[in-house]
Amino acid sequence: MKILVVGSIAYDSVETPYGKRENEPGGSALYFSAAASFFNSVNVVGVVGSDFDTSKISFLKKRHVNFDGLYVESGETFRWGGRYHTNMNKRDTLFTYLNVFEDFNPTIPDHYKDSQYVFLANIDPDVQLDVLQQISNPKLTVLDTMNFWINGKKDVLLNVVKKSDILILNDEELQELSGHDNLVNAGREIIQLGPKYVIIKKGEHGAMLYYNDRFFISPAFPLDKVIDPTGAGDTFAGGFLGYLASANEMSDQHLRRSIVYGGVMASFVVQDFSFKQLQNLDKQSINQRYKEFKELTIF
Amino acid sequence: MKILVVGSIAYDSVETPYGKRENEPGGSALYFSAAASFFNSVNVVGVVGSDFDTSKISFLKKRHVNFDGLYVESGETFRWGGRYHTNMNKRDTLFTYLNVFEDFNPTIPDHYKDSQYVFLANIDPDVQLDVLQQISNPKLTVLDTMNFWINGKKDVLLNVVKKSDILILNDEELQELSGHDNLVNAGREIIQLGPKYVIIKKGEHGAMLYYNDRFFISPAFPLDKVIDPTGAGDTFAGGFLGYLASANEMSDQHLRRSIVYGGVMASFVVQDFSFKQLQNLDKQSINQRYKEFKELTIF
Numbered sequence: 001m002k003i004l005v006v007g008s009i010a011y012d013s014v015e016t017p018y019g020k021r022e023n024e025p026g027g028s029a030l031y032f033s034a035a036a037s038f039f040n041s042v043n044v045v046g047v048v049g050s051d052f053d054t055s056k057i058s059f060l061k062k063r064h065v066n067f068d069g070l071y072v073e074s075g076e077t078f079r080w081g082g083r084y085h086t087n088m089n090k091r092d093t094l095f096t097y098l099n100v101f102e103d104f105n106p107t108i109p110d111h112y113k114d115s116q117y118v119f120l121a122n123i124d125p126d127v128q129l130d131v132l133q134q135i136s137n138p139k140l141t142v143l144d145t146m147n148f149w150i151n152g153k154k155d156v157l158l159n160v161v162k163k164s165d166i167l168i169l170n171d172e173e174l175q176e177l178s179g180h181d182n183l184v185n186a187g188r189e190i191i192q193l194g195p196k197y198v199i200i201k202k203g204e205h206g207a208m209l210y211y212n213d214r215f216f217i218s219p220a221f222p223l224d225k226v227i228d229p230t231g232a233g234d235t236f237a238g239g240f241l242g243y244l245a246s247a248n249e250m251s252d253q254h255l256r257r258s259i260v261y262g263g264v265m266a267s268f269v270v271q272d273f274s275f276k277q278l279q280n281l282d283k284q285s286i287n288q289r290y291k292e293f294k295e296l297t298i299f
Numbered sequence: 300m301k302i303l304v305v306g307s308i309a310y311d312s313v314e315t316p317y318g319k320r321e322n323e324p325g326g327s328a329l330y331f332s333a334a335a336s337f338f339n340s341v342n343v344v345g346v347v348g349s350d351f352d353t354s355k356i357s358f359l360k361k362r363h364v365n366f367d368g369l370y371v372e373s374g375e376t377f378r379w380g381g382r383y384h385t386n387m388n389k390r391d392t393l394f395t396y397l398n399v400f401e402d403f404n405p406t407i408p409d410h411y412k413d414s415q416y417v418f419l420a421n422i423d424p425d426v427q428l429d430v431l432q433q434i435s436n437p438k439l440t441v442l443d444t445m446n447f448w449i450n451g452k453k454d455v456l457l458n459v460v461k462k463s464d465i466l467i468l469n470d471e472e473l474q475e476l477s478g479h480d481n482l483v484n485a486g487r488e489i490i491q492l493g494p495k496y497v498i499i500k501k502g503e504h505g506a507m508l509y510y511n512d513r514f515f516i517s518p519a520f521p522l523d524k525v526i527d528p529t530g531a532g533d534t535f536a537g538g539f540l541g542y543l544a545s546a547n548e549m550s551d552q553h554l555r556r557s558i559v560y561g562g563v564m565a566s567f568v569v570q571d572f573s574f575k576q577l578q579n580l581d582k583q584s585i586n587q588r589y590k591e592f593k594e595l596t597i598f
Contacts, residue, residue, distance in 0.1 A: 299555035
């Protein structure tokens with residue numbers, strides 16, 4: 001089944017306790033695609049500047065990631081710089097230059113419009129809404145967002161939330177959007193807003209899926225070394241939707257497995273800078289870690 | 300199999316967003332016993348003042364909790380007062396009056412000395428060491444502690460840690476004792492200190508068991524209302540050791556189930572003030588929630 005992702009493509013400069021990297025490819029659309037492409041083909045919509053070195057993403061093309069929706073504009077690619085604290089749970093943003101991403105309001109290529117699975121990465125809700133209006137009749141829409149939009153464009157965001165099937169956010173964002181500290185009450189509140197499913201990303205504490213007034217909970221994989229957490233959330237989303245689209249069935253079992261595959265992919269991406277780890281990964285290692293996830297919680 | 304618990308017995312005064320209670324019975328030994336007694340008989344060693352109303356714990360006697368090791372000293376019972384913040388993850392201690400608990404250094408009754416399972420609740424490591432020296436040959440010793448002792452009496456504490464089979468602490472305490480932020484490295488470090496097993500309590504994020512260089516992870520049960528988190532950690536320990544002692548076998552399966560029963564019991568105790576919820580609980584509700592725990596993580 002076809003997956004469409006609309007999101008950012010960036011050059012990231014990152015400092016972690018394990019080192020420093022400058023102008024490495026990143027952004028939600030690339031992390032998502034790098035993970036999802038192990039399970040399913042992906043149609044990317046994004047924008048880069050004329051400075052973007054496409055050879056950096058050629059490995060994705062080999063994995064059936066379609067870049068027909070990649071717009072190259074004159075100007076510079078979106079740049080983000082951040083520094084992680086020792087325990088990796090907190091980071092400071094050092095700079096954000098939107099550059100060509102500032103006026104990103106893409107036309108979805110015609111041959112993308114029948115994509116059944118849509119991931120609206122964390123971008124301006126106005127753009128998310130516009131994208132949704134261009135898609136014929138998606139089977140499943142997954143929406144990501146952040147505090148910046150919850151505070152700044154709540155009305156439009158709520159409109160997009162209403163049209164989405166799955167809302168994916170972290171615990172802080174969930175509390176902010178729902179107005180509830182308590183996860184059960186927060187989950188119930190979101191369901192009232194439209195989506196059937198809520199995925200709560202909790203970083204080192206794993207992820208939760210809320211639906212039908214109950215939870216599925218998956219831990220994060222305990223790693224002795226987290227090199228660079230950048231992109232973990234979008235990689236999670238890629239593993240999740242990649243597996244789900246390949247299963248193409250919203251059964252309880254497939255949903256739960258999708259969450260675990262999300263965690264599996266996120267556990268890999270943080271083991272190196274940028275998406276280097278996803279670049280060198282194979283399906284066998286993914287399946288091996290999936291089994292290790294099972295061992296983590298079975299009793 | 301006999302369980303021995305040595306810990307505090309207190310009058311707690313607690314304020315949470317759901318209300319205020321004054322001088323309700325509490326303390327590690329009582330919370331532990333209230334949970335463990337659903338699975339196994341328990342021998343309590345503790346001290347109260349002449350003001351302690353033993354009718355408050357008569358329900359425990361009916362459940363085979365033995366109070367022959369309860370010392371009644373002239374003076375007042377240990378008193379603790381605390382106020383929880385809105386999200387229940389943080390609390391302020393309003394007062395701590397050790398009273399008769401200050402000079403607690405108990406003689407273990409002779410007919411307790413063959414207890415096979417020992418829980419050393421969070422008390423002065425000197426007392427913990429002295430207790431261990433009075434016990435003949437326990438099959439399994441579980442040790443709890445806190446930052447106060449990690450900072451103040453590290454040498455003695457490390458001596459007790461060395462003699463213990465299972466160390467149970469929260470993530471902050473683990474980091475402080477091990478010197479590692481990372482849970483995998485922290486777990487490995489603790490194993491070097493003596494214990495075979497480390498249990499990491501993570502509050503709303505559940506609990507982890509580390510052994511043989513791997514983890515078992517169990518979530519906390521999502522509740523829409525947490526009334527009073529006081530005693531959740533000791534209740535967890537009671538469910539854990541109560542089940543494990545009744546199984547009387549350190550197999551992988553029993554260890555994992557013990558952790559889940561710990562979480563089950565903790566999920567009940569926080570649903571009301573003091574241990575009211577444990578007082579009215581029955582085995583059927585416990586087994587029902589155990590099944591619900593399974594549903595939380597199975598995939």
